[in-house]
Amino acid sequence: MKTVLCMLPVEPRHKEKLERAAGEGCRFIYAGEDGATAENIAEANIILGMPDPALIEASENLELLQLNIAGADRYVKPGVLAAKTKLANSTGAYSKAVAEHGAAMLFMLQKKLHLYRDAQKKHEWTDFGTVTSITDATVLVVGLGDIGCHFAGIIRALGAYVIGVKRRAGAKPECVDELYTMEKLDELLPRADAVFSVLPGTPATTHLYTAERFDLMKPSAIFINCGRGAAVENSVLYDAVKSGKIASAAIDVSEVEPLPPDSPLWTLDNLMITPHVSGYYHLPYTFERIVDIAAENLGRFMHGEELINIVDFTTGYKK
Numbered sequence: 001m002k003t004v005l006c007m008l009p010v011e012p013r014h015k016e017k018l019e020r021a022a023g024e025g026c027r028f029i030y031a032g033e034d035g036a037t038a039e040n041i042a043e044a045n046i047i048l049g050m051p052d053p054a055l056i057e058a059s060e061n062l063e064l065l066q067l068n069i070a071g072a073d074r075y076v077k078p079g080v081l082a083a084k085t086k087l088a089n090s091t092g093a094y095s096k097a098v099a100e101h102g103a104a105m106l107f108m109l110q111k112k113l114h115l116y117r118d119a120q121k122k123h124e125w126t127d128f129g130t131v132t133s134i135t136d137a138t139v140l141v142v143g144l145g146d147i148g149c150h151f152a153g154i155i156r157a158l159g160a161y162v163i164g165v166k167r168r169a170g171a172k173p174e175c176v177d178e179l180y181t182m183e184k185l186d187e188l189l190p191r192a193d194a195v196f197s198v199l200p201g202t203p204a205t206t207h208l209y210t211a212e213r214f215d216l217m218k219p220s221a222i223f224i225n226c227g228r229g230a231a232v233e234n235s236v237l238y239d240a241v242k243s244g245k246i247a248s249a250a251i252d253v254s255e256v257e258p259l260p261p262d263s264p265l266w267t268l269d270n271l272m273i274t275p276h277v278s279g280y281y282h283l284p285y286t287f288e289r290i291v292d293i294a295a296e297n298l299g300r301f302m303h304g305e306e307l308i309n310i311v312d313f314t315t316g317y318k319k
Contacts, residue, residue: 002026003061004298005040007049008068009033009281014291018048021299046301048294058082064301068290069279070094070147071228073201073316087311088297091318092146093289094279098252099150101278102196102226105250106155109222110134110194114248114272132193132220135159140192141176142185143199143227145317149175151196163188167315189216194224200317201228208232214240221246226278229253234265241268252278 004026006018019028029040033049041047041055046064053074056062060082065075067089074080075087108114110132119126137160141148144166152175156162164176165185172179180188182204189195195217199205209223209232217223223246225231234255241249242264250272254265257276265271281287297307312319 002045002063002302003029003043004046004048005029005031005036005044005051007031007033007036007047007051008291008294009287010291017291017295018298021295022302023299025302026298046298048298053077053080056080059085064088064297064307066090066294066297067311068093068294070145070318071200071316072311076311076313076316086301086307087313088293088307088309089311089318090290090293091309093286093293095146095150097283097286098147098198098226098278099154100283101252101274102147102151102198102224102250103154105224105226105252105272105274106139106194106196106222107134109224109248109250109270109272110137115269118269133159136161137193138163138191139194139196140165140188142182142195142197144173144176144179145198147198147226148196149173151198152176163191186213186216189213190218192217192221194222197223197225197231198227199231200315201230202315206230207236209236211236211239214245217246219244219247223249224251225249226252229255229257234259234263237271238264238268241271248272250274252276 002025006028009032031040036051038055041051042059043061045061048066049068058079058081062085064086070089070091072087072089112128112131115128134155139155139160140163141152142165144164152162152164156175162176163178165180165182167182169181240246248270252274253276300307309318
């Protein structure tokens, strides 16, 4: 009998789906997002959700950790999981929500709607001048996983010319017009009218967007980050927008979260900030997909079959 600790905020219909997938060989503990105790975690053979890594302590009981997020960087650190523990994530659940959030940010900045909203609050009838169009814009998507591909598909369908950048070379997906690896990033940045970054949090991506790389971008370029906040230092981003190295930027993530109230980033008219809300469960579809993925892997695990969404311990993301 396997003990399954479910830390997802499930409803009865979700419980039925999970228990049906697991079969009769599992005992379920439903703890919710914050209700799991150290004892629950220590006894669990399977965990669905995000336990505190410090409480896992390389548990020898834990055979499968099925995360409800895509980025597993907190769990791939040495000493968190035992060598035998399988780790899977929820890649694919967030693509629609995060990609659409990023596209909305891009459209808003292109049409200067953020400035008009600010003017509305001040009761000011102001014309902010010329705007840009997604049609025929060159958009660089840095991080061509599920989210990056979904974003690329949206904007390409609207007429953008899309260049994709990924870590490993491979076949070019239909959602992009050109495909390169990260080694070509400096050559591609000067071509971009907009840069959409959705990179994982790894040593290789930390502070990737340096002041020198913002220097390579067009003064008219838009920078959007919906990946990991550590990809760009807050001070570097502030300087790039404030100095006019780029026209505007939008971030759903920050190097420090929550972004401190005294951060100068809040003061920039041409910077949009959302508080890491593009994902999570704000789009109901996302949670339904997470439960589906968890049920799929639960059934596969109990039947000794190959799991989906296995995490690469080098990147912290799906292999």
